[in-house]
Structure formats: C-alpha cells, structure tokens
Amino acid sequence: MDRLDYALALHGGAGSEPLFLTRAEKQQYRACLDDTLKRGKTVLAQGGNSLDAVETVIRALEDNPKFNAGHGSVLNYDGDHVLDACIMDGKNRACGAVAAVTTVRHPIHLARLVMTETEHVLLVGKGADQFAREMQVELVEQDFFRTEKRLRGWRQALNESQAAENENRQHLGTVGCVARDRDGNLAAGTSTGGRTLQRFGRVGDSPIVGAGTFADNNTCAVSCTGVGERFIQHVVAYDISALMEYRQLTVGQAVSHLFKYKLPAHSGGIIAMDTCGSIAMQFNTHGMYRAATDSAGRVEIDIQ
Secondary structure (H helix, E strand, O other): OOOOOOEEEEEEEEEOHHHHOOHHHHHHHHHHHHHHHHHHHHHHHOOOOHHHHHHHHHHHHHOOOOOOOOOOOOOOOOOOOOEEEEEEEOOOOOEEEEEEEOOEOOHHHHHHHHHHHOOOOEEEHHHHHHHHHHHOOOEOOHHHHOOHHHHHHHHHHHHOOOHHHHHHHHOEOOEEEEEEOOOOOEEEEEEEOOOOOOOOOOOOOOOOEOOOEEEOOOOEEEEEEEOHHHHHHOOHHHHHHHHHHHOOOOHHHHHHHHHHHOOOOOOEEEEEEEOOOOEEEEEOOOEEEEEEEEOOOOEEEEOO
16 A cells, blocks of 8 residues: 555444434534544644644543543442543653543543653553643543533442443444554554443553553554453554564454454444554444544545
C-alpha cells in the first residue's frame, strides 16, 4: 500500500449497546463520531503532529456524555468516578499514563504531561491527582463526570443480581484514537471511566502500555476497548506489533489473529494503524462505535 500523508481512527467503546439504540439515538452517535473525526482530521490536514491529533480527539470524547470517559464515566462500587488514560508516541516509544484519577477533566492531557514532564510512565490515585494540581491542569468536582444515565446504571447494578455484569456486556466502554501524521509518526491514546461497580482499586487495560495502548513507528499504533482483564492477560496491543514485526503480518492480519486465537468471544474491539496509514477496526461484540479518515478521502463511521 502507498503511504498516506495522514490517517486517523477512533473508537468510543464496544459491546451490545448499539443493538438497543433507536434510529434517532444511532444518528446522534454517528453525528458525535463525525464531529470528533473532523476535529482530529483538521489537526493532521493542517500539518499538526499525531500526538496532538490523538489528544484532540480523546479530549472531545472525554467531554461527550455519551461515552464512558471523562464526563459520562460510569460509577464504581462506592459511587465514585475513577478515570484512567494513556498516550504513546511511536517515534521514540515515549509514553505516559494515569490511573484512578478523580478530579481531572481531561485524563488524556494529564497522561501526556506524565510523558513529557516526568521521568515516569504511570502515576496512580492520589499521587496522580497531586501531579495534576502541580501541573495546574483543569480540575473539576466529581459531579462533573456524572450523568443521569450512568447513575441509573449504577443503582440498577447495586439492586439487581448480576446487573453489573449485564451492564458491562452492553457497553464495554473506553474511548481511543490512533493517528499517523505527515512526518510518518504514529501515536495512540486511550481513556476510560472503568467498569460499573468495579472494586478494590481495580485498573483495566487502558492505562497499561502494551495491553490497551501501544505505538511504534516501526509497526503500528493500537487502542483497545473491552474487558480490560482479557487485554492485559494477552498483552494485546503489543502482541499486534510483535506479530507484525516478527511474523511479517499486515495490521489487519495481526488484529484478526488476536481475535481468532487469543481473545474470548465478547471481549471487545481494537483499532490499529500501520506505518503507511492502513487502518484495521475489528471487534467480537455486537458493535463498536468507530470512525476513520485519511488523506485519500476515506470517511468511515459505523456502530455495528
């Protein structure tokens, strides 16, 4: 495949939720994805770098109450919001991540500051919140993240047997983005509000480099969504890169390999991009909110 000047793909979570949406609701989701896709494409078309495009897209999704990240995040067992995010630069494998932050409006921005302003990769909990205050990023109260929809889901999960499991099967929520800029640099990022009723300081795959997020200019950029434990166990994001590097698979073949041989049914979805800007978007749930664009004119928006 010829190298594209730029390319971008994003996801807004996977699961069976699209099956239950009305036609009007589906149109609303498509409009949200379309608007966000245009924001990312504008950055790249104007010569911006892939990290900026990824952060721009994810910040927009973190502010959209329809998705489980930032404003619109689910509630944990205690009724609180704990957010995770990760970003990675394919040029040098620089990366930054935060987990269990509670006051940061845009966790993806804080993750990028971990990458650029510290010697660390992952900051968690109170330490990550303290770092956010020192960096003077935008802070919000917990109520900012809450929506009536997520509150209803949390109450149902508390009151009904197996409700938490059922809710998560409907929407395995994260948001993510992968991009290639005009200089050929890849980047990936992922952000999430976790799982409804999660307990005991649980952290999923989104902030784990190599599990839910990965980027390397020699192979690919990857962002995952779904049952985080499965993506951690199989080191999914890095495994796609390894299959491309060591077995010479294409990005589409590598993603398919993970779904065929490693990820159980209903695990979630993956977006990935190779060094030429070729995009793979696959899932083994009933749907995945996703969109893609590139310099050749591609525009793809779908939810099932």
